[in-house]
Amino acid sequence: MTDVLFILFAVVATGGAIGVVTGRSPVASLLFMVATLASLAGIYVLFEAHFLAAIQVLVYAGAIMVLFLFVIMLLNLGHDYRADLKYGSWTLLSLVVVGLTAGVLVHGLMGTEETGLRAGGAEVAAAIDAAVVEKGAVGVIADPLFTDWVVAFELMGLLLLVAIVAAVVLAKPRDREGGN
Amino acid sequence: MLTPALLLSAVIFVIGTLGVIVRKNAIIIFLCIELQLNAVNLAFVALSRYTGIEGQLYVFFVMTVAAAEAAVGLAIIISIFRHYETVNVDKFNLLKW
Numbered sequence: 001m002t003d004v005l006f007i008l009f010a011v012v013a014t015g016g017a018i019g020v021v022t023g024r025s026p027v028a029s030l031l032f033m034v035a036t037l038a039s040l041a042g043i044y045v046l047f048e049a050h051f052l053a054a055i056q057v058l059v060y061a062g063a064i065m066v067l068f069l070f071v072i073m074l075l076n077l078g079h080d081y082r083a084d085l086k087y088g089s090w091t092l093l094s095l096v097v098v099g100l101t102a103g104v105l106v107h108g109l110m111g112t113e114e115t116g117l118r119a120g121g122a123e124v125a126a127a128i129d130a131a132v133v134e135k136g137a138v139g140v141i142a143d144p145l146f147t148d149w150v151v152a153f154e155l156m157g158l159l160l161l162v163a164i165v166a167a168v169v170l171a172k173p174r175d176r177e178g179g180n
Numbered sequence: 181m182l183t184p185a186l187l188l189s190a191v192i193f194v195i196g197t198l199g200v201i202v203r204k205n206a207i208i209i210f211l212c213i214e215l216q217l218n219a220v221n222l223a224f225v226a227l228s229r230y231t232g233i234e235g236q237l238y239v240f241f242v243m244t245v246a247a248a249e250a251a252v253g254l255a256i257i258i259s260i261f262r263h264y265e266t267v268n269v270d271k272f273n274l275l276k277w
């Protein structure tokens with residue numbers, strides 16, 4: 001059952017990813033992206049990461065994709081159906097880069113079976129499942145986040161503040177009087 | 181189920197890389213960068229079953245950085261569009277050598 005669901009989600013995710021790259025209108029690409037994000041959330045559930053699946057749907061497929069859609073509509077790019085692929089030497093370069101990336105990734109993956117990952121895997125998974133039962137799906141993330149990782153968490157808040165200020169400053173129209 | 185998940189992650193990452201290279205529309209290039217971030221997130225989640233809960237924490241951080249990056253990046257795109265009336269990355273090349 002889990003394998004069937006994984007294959008289903010994987011096919012939808014891959015198809016959506018291809019759709020993002022080949023989609024002619026930006027809105028079509030965006031909707032393919034939402035499909036990819038939603039099926040990735042499904043895969044997160046299969047890996048027992050329920051909180052991340054919820055965050056993926058709410059924050060990624062919800063908030064961030066709506067931000068993209070908002071900008072597409074603000075700039076009125078929704079009916080821009082011209083093909084905008086780069087060609088010539090770019091095609092060659094992209095094939096080389098993509099081939100090399102795929103080669104490196106597959107080469108790295110072939111080694112995962114032999115590493116010690118598999119050996120300790122069952123206990124780690126069992127420990128995570130026990131922690132989920134004890135603290136709940138949110139608590140199991142929140143507990144290390146607010147203890148061991150609290151500095152990173154605070155820095156994350158600072159990063160979001162900086163991003164908000166930067167977005168407002170960048171997107172604001174310039175003043176007429178020469179200042180900014 | 182680790183190896184299939186890592187393979188899917190690699191496939192999505194490569195498709196995202198392809199999109200960043202071949203597309204001209206700045207917004208779609210941004211979408212493809214998000215695709216790459218999500219591929220890495222999938223690898224983190226799959227590996228967290230074997231190494232501990234920290235993998236899921238990293239995904240949380242990556243999502244936050246992605247949100248910040250999307251906000252700033254889209255603001256830059258709006259700012260560029262106001263100046264050049266296009267989001268085609270071949271049309272604005274002042275920073276190229």
